[in-house]
Structures are given as structure tokens and as C-alpha cells.
Amino acid sequence: MAAHSAVLSMSKIIKPFWGGHLGNTVKVFGTTLTSHRNKSSLTRENIPPPAKYGGRHTVTLIPGDGIGPELLNHVREVFRFSCVPVDFEVVHVNSAVETEDDINNAITAIRRNGVALKGNIETKHTMAPSVKSRNNLLRTSLDLYANVMHCQSLPGVQTRHKNIDIMIIRENTEGEYSSLEHESVSGVVESLKIITRNNSLRIADYAFKLAREKGRRRVTAVHKANIMKLGDGLFLQCCREVASGYPDITFDSMIVDNTTMQLVSKPQQFDVMVMPNLYGNVVSNVCAGLVGGPGLVPGANYGHVYAVFETATRNTGKSIANRNIANPTAMLLASCMMLDHLKLYDHASSIRNAILNTMNETRLHTADIGGQGTTSEVVQTIMRFIQSKGQLTSEY
């Protein structure tokens, strides 16, 4: 335990001196450390503390493409303004090159810091199929097995459905996203969807633990086991096994097509939903659409050791990039989730309250929720709210 924090703090001291040279050393150390950490994390005894030096946390920041860079700049602005003790280590990932060096640097940085905030990295369709999705690589290398999305109807936003409060827990590393495809016979492509017992048990366990923690009554597993009997059948079985250990929580299951239909007619019936990767993608986007759009919902990717925060629907937003019209709410709420993860609860709640108050002001809504406000106006208002609460802030 002491050894880990010692190495980590050492790497931070040496880093400014050695810069790039240290990368390999840290990676070697990092692997040994990770295996140490994994063994202890499984028993949940020794979760390593976040990278903290002098009371300030270091968090990796991956700007990504599209609206990522500008939104993350706003996050940094708000954090600096509210005197949040977080420093960002910016790592750029160029999506246009084929080499994996950039994303490996980013992964190393996250291993070093433990926490990251990222924008979406674009996956260019024009590149060869061997160029894997960078976001996917990041998730699988760091084993961020749980994607958690909390969809809540926000008070100031006008939507067709009201009182939605759904928590979606999606398996993040396997399923349809294994990137295993081959074309044995020309013109016939086989894509492999992998479901394993270990990962299914793990995600089901995470779902039920989270449900218990948050006081949720009901967990619904979403599947298509009538067609994919072995695959989704295994997933469902694992969920049932885990459910038997949580008698206070009701467990039921629903086929994905029926789920999406129920979501558009009566979304209030759902509480916590757990599902494999692809259904999670679709269902989370449906729910995001129901509560007001991609600009409002934050998402978090948790592993045993690392956590990466981003917008829930992972949009690059290329068409609205650099036009000052993107909705900063999702990214700012994601940064609040990150602060909660770093146990800086006061800062998290102050920023969150400011955001929710700003949401109530309709004239400030950005284009995606039907208003005409600009990103900078929204951020300015949020900062004003934070200041009005009386907490310590930088000069305005």
C-alpha cells in the first residue's frame, strides 16, 4: 500500500525532470502495480487513493474531437474559478493517425492518475478496419467494465415525458464490441459477440451493489435470449444468480425490443437496468433522448481501479464544434461525478446546484434544448451562481 503511493508520488516528482523518458519506467511499474492492485481490489480492502500531492489531485484530461476540446476548456475554467483542488494533465489523441502511440500515452496517463475526463475520440470510417476505435481501446485496456448513466428529468427542461429516473448499467468491455470480425469467405462477414460468465457476473454484481447503495428497489435485465439463447441466456443466468443474493431488490427481465417500446410509452416504470454492451448503447441513447437530449446526461465508466468520465452518449458533435452552441451541461455534470469520485463532495454539490439552477432559466437554453443561448453564456451564469453562494472563488 505504502509502496504504491510512494511510487506514484515519486513518478510525479520525477516527471517534470524526465518528461517523456519516464514513460516506459512507469509502464513497467504500472503493470506490476496494477496486478498488485487487482488482487487487493477484488477483496475491496485496499483501493488505492487518488493521485494526490500537496492536497491537489491530478486528473488526466483527453480533449478528443469535435466539441470535446471547447467543453473541457469550460470545465477547466469553472474548476479554476471555484478553486477546485484538481490539476489537469492534458493528453492529446490524434484520431487521424493509424499508430496507437497517442492512445497508449493516454492510457499510461490514466494508469498514473487513476481518474480521467475525456471527450469523444472520433473513429474515422475511411481508415482501414484494423484501426480500432480509440475509445473502445481505452475502455478495454483499462478494464472499465461498468458504464453507468443516470437519466433524470431535469426540472427546467421541457420534455414529453416527466418524472423519469432511470439508472442504466451497461457492460462496457465485451459483447458486440469485441472488434472481432473476419471474412473467411469473400462477401460473408462474421462478427463475434462474446459473452463470458466472469464479465456477466461482475457487471450484475456491480449493478446490484449500486442499486443497494442508492436505495433502488428494482433491477431489470435487458436481453434477447429468445434468439441468442446461449449468449444472452448466459447473461440472464448470471444476473439471476447474483439477484438471489439480494433478496431486498426485485429482479425481472425484459426483451430489448419490448424494453425500447415501453421506454417510449411509459418510461416511469423502469428503475435500474443492467444489460450487455450493444443493448446498453441503444437503451442509453433512447433514455438520453427522453430526458432532453445528448447535451444533458453525463456518463461514467468504472473499473476496479480506474474511472473515466465523459458525456453519456459519447457524441463527437463535429457539426457544432467551435460554434459556441454546444450544451456544456453534460460535460460539467460529468466533472461533478468525477469530483464525487475524488471525494470532493462539497465542490461537486456546489457546481451541480449551480448547473441545475441555470437549467431552470429557459432563456439560457442552448440550441439542442430549443433555446438560443450560447455555451459561454451558460458557463458564465453557472460561475455567477457559484459565486453568489458565497464560497471561495477566484476573481471574476
Added chain:
Amino acid sequence: MTARSVRSLSGALKPLFSNRCPGITSCFLQVYGAASCNQRQKSTYTPPPARYGGRHTVTLIPGDGIGPELGNHVRELFRFCCVPVDFEVVNVDSSVASEDDINNAIMAIRRNGVALKGNIETNHNLPPSYKSRNNLLRTTLDLYANVMHCQSLPGVRTRHRNIDIMIIRENTEGEYSSLEHENVPGVVECLKIITKTKSLRIADYAFRTARAKGRRRVTAVHKANIMKLGDGLFLECCKEVASGYPEITFDSMIVDNTTMQLVSRPQQFDLMVMPNLYGNVVSNVCAGLVGGPGLVPGANYGEDYAVFETGTRNTGKSIANRNTANPTAMLLASCLLLDHLKLHAYASMIRRAILSTVSETRLHTADLGGQGSTSEVVQSIMNAVQSTGPQTLSI
């Protein structure tokens, strides 16, 4: 030519042989059927529907749940309106593991060319080697295109208005190949198959339909950023076919963005084409948007056969035999069937009656928020048909 004579011969022989030696006739037909299939595929000749004495024979598969009662209502309505269609009922028992029942049903559909079916339940308790009967039917008969037309109906109150989306879904491959294996215990691999020929075929069908119905825009739904080879191939095939239809705009959208757009602004979509699983999800979302599973009919088309059913393929076990199911979807599916048989006058007559009944809020069934019963709705449709004047039986 040969195909037609074989068909009419089988129609003539059927009543003679059916009771005494069904096995021989079916083998006979199977052999001829296979031979005539080969001939048919070579020519572009579309076989005529099974007609004898001016009356069509259509296979009816009641299925489970609400299927049987809705099938009965369809028959009642057809008899009432004097529609020249006779139903050959084939029951498929979903609780037995043998495939005899579904093979009989497939045989009957090969014989008649057209079918109306309820959903056959896939029992989870049976072993994984037991394939989904509905899936078997679709793949054996090569019903490669599932067409669902989601329209906002005038009398039904929904959160979105003016929806008019046509969804064309590949029906035979993709995630539904039922190919799974467990090489290592605890690790299951499911194969999703995408082939060039089938993707070209469905894309071609989509564009032809778009042209025939005067649609301006076709959107391909995919997830090619993750499944680069698989959905990438599908997308490529769609682009190839699109180049041959310059008057129709073609664009593509990733499935997660599509579902999100569907719940916020569904009016932007015109015609959508997609592989099997995304089709399942998207069609259910659209059905939910226009008012629920009780309102949308679906059709499965192949080169030679056509099978009509409700759009969302629900068994409806929980509301079976309680007279609360919404008959609209099944009745509109039967109108699609009549259109396919070129009995357009009957089809439009029944469709008009159904739409006028749906506008009456007090007759809405429970799924639309009302308290009407199935039989009331059907009675009202029959009244509406009678009042428009054509020949009907007495009520």
C-alpha cells in the same frame, strides 16, 4: 408455366388426397416444388397466388397468446365482407421439441404462397438446440424483407404527431443466425453474419419500394464505427445500390443516434433500411411512438412467399382470451394481405372501416387507454363496412 400447373394440380388434388395420404402428396409437392423453385429463380416470373374457382387459399397460423382470437376475428370479418379468401388453418404447438408442426406450416405456405400468422412463443425452458419457430419459418421461406409502415393514426393521441416512417429490415441473417457456441466453459460466442448478397438484396428492395411509394429519402442504420467489417459491408452495399437511384437521397446514421433522434424528432425520417437486430429495436421504438403494439401491422416478403403478422410480433400471453387485445394490428395486416392478393377494393374498404373505428375514442382498447373490448371494436368495424354499402352477410 410448369409452376402454375403444378400449383393448380395440387389445389385440385388436395381435397381428394388430404385426408387419406397427406404424406405422399406433400412429398410429391416437395419434389415438384424444389424443381419448380429452381425454374422460378431462373426466370423473373412471379407465381400467382393460389387461386381456385376465383377464391384464394391463405394459410393461417394461429400461434399463441392473442394470436388465435385475433385470427378468428379476421376470419369473422372476412366472412362478413364476403372476401373471396379461404383460410387453411395450421396449428403449431410451441411446447413440443419436434419440428413437425412448423414443417407442416412451411409446407402449407409453400402450397398457398401467402400466410397470416400470430406469433409462436419461444419457450425459454426448452434446451438451446430448440430454435425459434418464427425464425425457422422466416429463414426457410427466405422472407428476406420485413416491412413495417408506422403512421400516426388520426384518432390516437400520442406524444409525437405526423410520423410516417417505413422500416425495411433484413429478416434472415444478422444477429438472428442462431449460431452460438461455447468452446471454453463460461465464454459464449454468438456469430453475427452479414453477407454481400443479402445486403445487396435488401438494399435493392428498399430502394425499389421507396421508388414505388414515392419516398424521397432512404436512411441506412448501422454501427459501422464498431463493427467495421460487418456493418461496413452492409453500408457499402447500400451505397452501391443507392448510386442506381439518383432521385432518392441516401444517408446513413449510427443506431444509437437514430434511436435518440427517433424519440426527439421522428418526423425527420422517411424510409429506413437496416440489418436484423437494429431493425427489431428501431421498429419497436417506432411502434411505441405511434401508439403501441396493437396498431402496427407488419409484412414479411420473400421472392415467392409473403407472410403477414403484427409489426412487433408480440405473443400477448398476459392479455390472451380476455377480450381486451387490440385487433387493429392484425386486421390491418389482413388488409396488407388483401393488397398482396390484388383484392384492392376489399382491402381499402376494410382499411377505411378500421381507421374510422380507431378515431372513435370510446372504442379504444386498454392499450390505447380506453375501455373497449375486442369484440366491440370488431362489431363496430363490421358496422362501418356495412354502412358503406357493398355486399355483406347479415350481422
